[in-house]
Amino acid sequence: MSARSVSRAFHSYPYVQVTGTNQSCLEVGGDYFDLFDLGPDRMAFVLADVSGKGLGAALMTTMLQGSLSATSIGQRPPDMLAHINRFLCDHAQVERYATMFFGMLQSDGTLEFINAGHPSPLLLRGDKVEDPFPAACCPVGLIPDMQFPSTTVKLAPGDMLVLFSDGVSEAMDPEQKEFGIARLKEAVAGRADAALADLQDAILESVRQFARGARQADDVTLLLLRYTGAKAAERPAAA
Numbered sequence: 001m002s003a004r005s006v007s008r009a010f011h012s013y014p015y016v017q018v019t020g021t022n023q024s025c026l027e028v029g030g031d032y033f034d035l036f037d038l039g040p041d042r043m044a045f046v047l048a049d050v051s052g053k054g055l056g057a058a059l060m061t062t063m064l065q066g067s068l069s070a071t072s073i074g075q076r077p078p079d080m081l082a083h084i085n086r087f088l089c090d091h092a093q094v095e096r097y098a099t100m101f102f103g104m105l106q107s108d109g110t111l112e113f114i115n116a117g118h119p120s121p122l123l124l125r126g127d128k129v130e131d132p133f134p135a136a137c138c139p140v141g142l143i144p145d146m147q148f149p150s151t152t153v154k155l156a157p158g159d160m161l162v163l164f165s166d167g168v169s170e171a172m173d174p175e176q177k178e179f180g181i182a183r184l185k186e187a188v189a190g191r192a193d194a195a196l197a198d199l200q201d202a203i204l205e206s207v208r209q210f211a212r213g214a215r216q217a218d219d220v221t222l223l224l225l226r227y228t229g230a231k232a233a234e235r236p237a238a239a
Contacts (some may be wrong), residue, residue: 030057031221081148088141097141124160157229167218
């Protein structure tokens, strides 16, 4: 059982559907996810996992959230993450770091992303389940002059991203076996058209059944996004 479970209601976007949830293993957690409204045709999202647990991780999470909020989110993602990384290296006194997946999505499906040491999100496209977003740099808060290169891909209408913290993939059963990426892929396979809330519940239930009541040592966080297409963002012509 988690000490705290939080689901989020997000701002509605005409070209993307989003849902997310966090189940912390302690009273205060170290996972963080959020969305950023960048105007009618662009939005950004992030899922981060701070090293360690408890109050120290929560403090680092607060610093990360604050630095993201205070940064001009409209600037290029590599510049933005470099600024946040320097801020955390200069100000974090708890000797912690954070893995992070940051994405900036346009209404035409263009996705620019940076994976800073985080597990690759899953991409559900038709009958396929892939993990095509590997980490290209180290976590934020480790190396002050670290560079954070971004990659750009094009999403097709119906594509779904499943972002998760390692509390999902590394969930343990009573025999200390990990849930793993393969089981996560099995939980979402063939469900690209499912309602996001239903798919989120299915993943959590799969993890719960695997764990069989074993106490977990990490937060469980999910962020699911489905790109619905640029046409969904178009307003109907006036009569």
